Amino acid sequence: MAVSRWADQSQNANPAEIAASPFDLLIIDRDWFDGSVVRSYSASEVTQMETRPGAEPRLMLAYMSVGEASDWRLYWNSAWDTNPPSWLGPENPNWPGSFQVRYWEAGWQALLLGSPGAYLDKILAAGFGGVFLDLVDLYQSGLAAERPDPAADMVALVGRISAYAKARDPNFKIYVNNGEELLLRPAYMAAIDGINKESLFYGVPGPGIANDPAMVSYSLGLLDRASDAGKTVLNIEYVTSETQIADVLARGGTASIVSYIAERSLATLDQTGTTGADTLTGGIGANRLTGIQGDDLLTGGLGRDILDGGSGSDTASFAEKTAAVSVTLAGSTIVTVSVGGAAEDTLRNIENVRGGSGADALTGDGLANTLTGNGGADTLKGMAGNDTLIGGAGNDAIDGGAGTDLVVFSGSRAQYQITGSGGSLTVADTRADADGTDQVLNAERIQFADRTYEVGELVPVPPANAAPTLTIGFADADGILRRGETTTVSFDFSEAVTGFTRSDIALPSGLGTLGTLVQDAADPTLYRASLTPSSNAAGDLTVSVGSGYQDLSGLGGTGAARALLVNTQAVTAGSAGNNTLTGTNQANTLDGLAGQDTLSGRGGADWLFGGDGNDSLSGGDGNDRLFGGAGDDGLTGGAGADLFVVNQAAFGNDRIADFRPGTDDIDLRALHLAVADITVRPVAEGTLIGIGAGTILLAGVQPASVTLGDFLI
Numbered sequence: 001m002a003v004s005r006w007a008d009q010s011q012n013a014n015p016a017e018i019a020a021s022p023f024d025l026l027i028i029d030r031d032w033f034d035g036s037v038v039r040s041y042s043a044s045e046v047t048q049m050e051t052r053p054g055a056e057p058r059l060m061l062a063y064m065s066v067g068e069a070s071d072w073r074l075y076w077n078s079a080w081d082t083n084p085p086s087w088l089g090p091e092n093p094n095w096p097g098s099f100q101v102r103y104w105e106a107g108w109q110a111l112l113l114g115s116p117g118a119y120l121d122k123i124l125a126a127g128f129g130g131v132f133l134d135l136v137d138l139y140q141s142g143l144a145a146e147r148p149d150p151a152a153d154m155v156a157l158v159g160r161i162s163a164y165a166k167a168r169d170p171n172f173k174i175y176v177n178n179g180e181e182l183l184l185r186p187a188y189m190a191a192i193d194g195i196n197k198e199s200l201f202y203g204v205p206g207p208g209i210a211n212d213p214a215m216v217s218y219s220l221g222l223l224d225r226a227s228d229a230g231k232t233v234l235n236i237e238y239v240t241s242e243t244q245i246a247d248v249l250a251r252g253g254t255a256s257i258v259s260y261i262a263e264r265s266l267a268t269l270d271q272t273g274t275t276g277a278d279t280l281t282g283g284i285g286a287n288r289l290t291g292i293q294g295d296d297l298l299t300g301g302l303g304r305d306i307l308d309g310g311s312g313s314d315t316a317s318f319a320e321k322t323a324a325v326s327v328t329l330a331g332s333t334i335v336t337v338s339v340g341g342a343a344e345d346t347l348r349n350i351e352n353v354r355g356g357s358g359a360d361a362l363t364g365d366g367l368a369n370t371l372t373g374n375g376g377a378d379t380l381k382g383m384a385g386n387d388t389l390i391g392g393a394g395n396d397a398i399d400g401g402a403g404t405d406l407v408v409f410s411g412s413r414a415q416y417q418i419t420g421s422g423g424s425l426t427v428a429d430t431r432a433d434a435d436g437t438d439q440v441l442n443a444e445r446i447q448f449a450d451r452t453y454e455v456g457e458l459v460p461v462p463p464a465n466a467a468p469t470l471t472i473g474f475a476d477a478d479g480i481l482r483r484g485e486t487t488t489v490s491f492d493f494s495e496a497v498t499g500f501t502r503s504d505i506a507l508p509s510g511l512g513t514l515g516t517l518v519q520d521a522a523d524p525t526l527y528r529a530s531l532t533p534s535s536n537a538a539g540d541l542t543v544s545v546g547s548g549y550q551d552l553s554g555l556g557g558t559g560a561a562r563a564l565l566v567n568t569q570a571v572t573a574g575s576a577g578n579n580t581l582t583g584t585n586q587a588n589t590l591d592g593l594a595g596q597d598t599l600s601g602r603g604g605a606d607w608l609f610g611g612d613g614n615d616s617l618s619g620g621d622g623n624d625r626l627f628g629g630a631g632d633d634g635l636t637g638g639a640g641a642d643l644f645v646v647n648q649a650a651f652g653n654d655r656i657a658d659f660r661p662g663t664d665d666i667d668l669r670a671l672h673l674a675v676a677d678i679t680v681r682p683v684a685e686g687t688l689i690g691i692g693a694g695t696i697l698l699a700g701v702q703p704a705s706v707t708l709g710d711f712l713i
Contacts, residue, residue, distance in 0.1 A: 479670025
């Protein structure tokens with residue numbers, strides 16, 4: 001049988017996964033650990049593994065070492081621990097529990113073959129199609145130097161194994177690992193059906209390091225002899241870079257060698273693509289899928305898989321998932337995919353993602369991404385780049401972000417009702433069980449089955465009699481008024497109004513007073529008033545306006561409100577250096593100023609300001625407010641409902657040690673952000689919030705537990 005794809009999974013081999021895999025030759029160990037017990041694969045399991053999808057046959061080879069004995073294998077006699085037989089040699093320092101053997105001695109060979117309980121006989125009885133003989137190159141060891149011609153001894157052993165097995169099954173195959181110098185001996189060449197060369201091109205000087213060209217050339221010359229004799233020649237390499245993988249495949253193909261790229265433990269069933277467009281699908285275990293070049297489609301399946309698209313525009317598919325899939329792409333940086341809130345696969349070099357039937361959260365990166373939600377109420381965010389966003393079934397939230405983005409719907413234009421204005425649209429499918437009702441932001445083009453439209457062609461013109469609206473703003477830059485500060489409040493209407501007076505404006509008592517309301521002379525839709533905070537006050541000062549005003553045609557307006565933080569309490573301040581400030585069990589205001597400060601509020605509703613530098617803030621008991629300021633700050637709210645305030649764009653990379661979704665909040669009001677400006681993605685430590693160039697790590701918090709309600713925007 002010609003071999004075009006093969007694999008070696010010496011650990012964790014699962015019969016069902018192997019049966020579903022595409023390989024036409026596969027090496028496994030006959031024995032495996034079932035918990036702490038060693039057992040062997042049954043004949044029915046071997047039969048299951050010998051058939052590929054489509055009823056095509058697969059050659060299953062059972063691993064058998066002819067040069068070492070291992071103390072965990074079923075043939076091991078515990079008496080050998082203290083009274084070893086004559087054939088048992090020294091322990092391999094690189095593999096504890098494995099011992100070199102005097103392979104020429106009859107005692108060792110009796111364990112390998114010649115009786116129903118011998119290792120090879122059990123392989124034959126289980127129905128394996130062949131055996132993979134490891135450590136045939138032990139004839140080059142110091143132990144083998146005891147013999148006048150150790151190579152001849154190895155040739156004799158392999159010949160004996162081949163003759164014994166083929167007498168019982170003429171189709172039984174003999175494959176060997178390494179020891180290619182033995183190919184110069186005709187008896188050896190005649191005894192084998194194939195050979196594998198381990199680390200032919202890379203890895204002998206060290207992981208990922210190219211081998212000496214002269215050594216490679218020497219081995220290739222010997223392996224050519226095997227190819228010319230009609231033997232199958234294999235190569236296994238432990239490389240990870242796209243360049244090296246492509247090099248291995250190209251050089252191996254030129255030499256008629258079938259290469260397999262593997263992780264060194266051989267504990268996963270790995271697949272590697274080609275320079276073209278490949279479809280790689282994992283099984284029920286943990287797989288590593290590597291696309292190399294071309295536009296590849298990678299589907300991990302079950303298990304915690306590693307998906308690496310390589311170059312090209314590559315797609316990771318989670319279409320079979322029913323639980324919510326959450327991932328934020330990051331180019332060549334490794335990212336983790338959560339499924340149902342639990343970490344599952346890792347991705348790198350993936351440009352496109354297909355979700356499943358759950359409520360997926362798929363976020364792109366700076367490249368041109370295609371994000372497909374499929375079923376469920378999905379959230380798709382293109383971010384930067386010219387993205388293609390496909391919500392699919394369900395009521396989806398789609399945000400193109402920056403770039404020129406395309407949103408795709410399955411039906412013709414006439415089957416959708418579209419409302420909205422500007423960059424915000426509601427696109428409702430009138431068909432049952434089709435695309436649902438999607439909210440679309442920041443999209444430049446909308447594609448239907450019959451035509452693609454510019455968004456400007458679809459957005460309805462607002463009616464001339466639209467009701468007036470109001471936007472309230474503050475001149476204060478950092479969103480907080482402190483001792484000695486005042487600010488100006490602006491009231492900006494969408495059109496000229498009547499009936500708006502100072503009495504329409506409400507403020508909470510005890511936090512501040514509003515000055516005279518003045519209409520702008522040049523812009524009659526704009527009003528201003530000064531705001532002065534009260535003395536020794538602390539809290540949220542919300543300026544609100546009711547709906548008592550109306551436009552010049554008599555249409556009534558809608559209310560509006562905006563909050564500003566106020567703290568005019570006495571401040572315990574540090575210096576420009578590194579400070580340690582500790583409060584009392586009352587409400588304290590501590591300000592570290594510059595330097596790397598340590599602030600502890602203890603009891604009470606404390607306000608802690610880190611200032612510049614990498615600070616450590618701990619609120620303690622009470623409902624505290626923590627301002628990290630510039631630098632990379634460590635924040636701990638403690639007991640109570642705490643507010644973590646970001647009031648400057650350049651705030652660094654902060655870490656919140658004890659954020660409690662639903663109890664604590666992150667206050668971003670001073671930054672004037674839209675929801676689309678905030679990213680949420682899983683990382684090893686918890687959840688990472690991205691805001692511009694800064695980040696906030698929520699340690700120990702799963703992304704699925706973080707909602708929009710945890711932010712003040």
